[in-house]
Amino acid sequence: MQPTSTAGPVAVPDVHQAEPIPAAAREAIDALMQTADLFRYNSDEAPVTLLEAEFAEMMGTRYALAVSSCSAALFLSLKALGLPRDARVLIPGFTFAAVPSSVIHADCKPVLCEVGTNYRINLADFEAKLDQDIAAVIISHMRGHTSDMDAIMSLCEARSIPVIEDAAHSLGTTWGGEKIGTIGQVGCFSFQSYKMINAGEGGILVTDDADLVARAVIMSGAYEHNWKKHKRRGENSSDLEEAFERWQNQLPLYNLRMNNLSAAVIRPQIPELARRVRDGLVNHDYVAGRLNQSPWFDVPPCLAPEVRAPDSIQFNLVNLSDDQVLAFAALSAQRGVKVQVFGMSTDNARAFWNWQFIEDLPELPQTRAMLMRACDVRLPVRLTQPECDAITDVLLGAMDDILGEARAYGT
Ligand SMILES: *Cc1c(COP(=O)(O)O)cnc(C)c1O
Numbered sequence: 001m002q003p004t005s006t007a008g009p010v011a012v013p014d015v016h017q018a019e020p021i022p023a024a025a026r027e028a029i030d031a032l033m034q035t036a037d038l039f040r041y042n043s044d045e046a047p048v049t050l051l052e053a054e055f056a057e058m059m060g061t062r063y064a065l066a067v068s069s070c071s072a073a074l075f076l077s078l079k080a081l082g083l084p085r086d087a088r089v090l091i092p093g094f095t096f097a098a099v100p101s102s103v104i105h106a107d108c109k110p111v112l113c114e115v116g117t118n119y120r121i122n123l124a125d126f127e128a129k130l131d132q133d134i135a136a137v138i139i140s141h142m143r144g145h146t147s148d149m150d151a152i153m154s155l156c157e158a159r160s161i162p163v164i165e166d167a168a169h170s171l172g173t174t175w176g177g178e179k180i181g182t183i184g185q186v187g188c189f190s191f192q193s194y195k196m197i198n199a200g201e202g203g204i205l206v207t208d209d210a211d212l213v214a215r216a217v218i219m220s221g222a223y224e225h226n227w228k229k230h231k232r233r234g235e236n237s238s239d240l241e242e243a244f245e246r247w248q249n250q251l252p253l254y255n256l257r258m259n260n261l262s263a264a265v266i267r268p269q270i271p272e273l274a275r276r277v278r279d280g281l282v283n284h285d286y287v288a289g290r291l292n293q294s295p296w297f298d299v300p301p302c303l304a305p306e307v308r309a310p311d312s313i314q315f316n317l318v319n320l321s322d323d324q325v326l327a328f329a330a331l332s333a334q335r336g337v338k339v340q341v342f343g344m345s346t347d348n349a350r351a352f353w354n355w356q357f358i359e360d361l362p363e364l365p366q367t368r369a370m371l372m373r374a375c376d377v378r379l380p381v382r383l384t385q386p387e388c389d390a391i392t393d394v395l396l397g398a399m400d401d402i403l404g405e406a407r408a409y410g411t
Contacts, residue, residue, distance in 0.1 A: 343371030
């Protein structure tokens with residue numbers, strides 16, 4: 001926690017400033033500089049191997065595989081499922097461009113479904129599309145918003161369709177007490193700087209499926225017998241070894257391994273996670289409570305089984321014209337709070353119509369309408385309550401001022 005000033009209002013904080021990396025990382029990096037063991041397969045006790053064991057322990061999964069990004073984890077998950085060329089993969093129409101990109105990279109075809117004004121998958125559209133020759137599903141918990149995982153899993157299990165969870169931005173979120181990322185066949189997380197654990201870049205996948213993880217490990221770049229350094233957490237690894245022997249020399253190597261330096265930065269952040277999640281949720285719910293008192297803002301509630309781990313806030317602007325939305329975003333920015341309106345900023349990577357690398361890009365009217373009013377403001381977990389107030393005051397004040405002007409000019 002930062003000390004807070006008692007003299008006057010607090011300045012609007014820089015929301016792109018991350019929390020410092022724990023000092024223990026520096027010692028681990030110094031040790032790596034001495035030994036120069038930067039490659040994960042140099043030793044049995046490499047930081048990447050230790051990170052995988054610790055992450056699997058934290059998530060309660062049998063296996064974890066650390067890689068270069070969440071995008072790489074999503075790509076490897078699709079490849080590890082053994083999907084044939086042109087297999088159709090159902091994804092939400094509201095996600096980051098990395099998700100459809102991973103599908104294209106795996107030689108599959110992204111199929112988009114509608115997302116509602118609460119940023120969660122429209123289950124009627126999801127179910128309708130699931131019966132259109134879908135081979136796999138990626139559930140992207142966009143900005144940590146969890147869709148109804150009970151309904152999704154039962155629809156997919158009834159059809160034997162595997163579910164990959166894109167939990168890039170959901171580390172620490174739970175659904176009915178279960179950790180997000182452990183509900184589908186495989187879960188993928190990101191360590192990019194804007195996520196709960198920051199290594200600049202990095203990703204990890206978790207699963208209980210020995211065959212799936214063996215395939216992903218080999219394709220991630222465990223050439224020759226480097227797979228012998230991968231174990232099942234806390235138990236004998238005979239089913240894993242059998243899977244590795246089955247797949248030895250059968251799969252291409254994509255070399256998406258994690259560097260030991262990244263693992264050295266990540267490992268000391270794991271004990272900080274519970275605090276970050278707690279503080280992030282307190283900050284989010286505090287700002288949401290204030291915004292929801294205004295008729296012009298709507299922060300949708302989460303679903304009942306969900307406990308969130310937010311480091312940003314999303315809200316919809318209510319009863320405003322396009323011009324008023326733009327004026328609100330511009331005035332907030334001028335006062336120090338960057339508001340991203342997903343559908344209104346040029347070339348936004350989260351607006352599906354900009355994913356023009358997809359053949360026959362569909363129209364999704366409901367998702368489009370949501371994106372034209374949905375706003376995104378970063379709310380790093382390190383913020384104090386007065387700093388949260390400073391941000392909220394800017395948002396509420398900018399709204400008052402643009403509406404006041406509109407009234408004054410009679411529009
Ligand atoms: C950040 C993010 C990704 C991509 O993660 P990288 O590690 O940068 O590849 C994918 N999906 C979602 C929902 C994200 O927030």
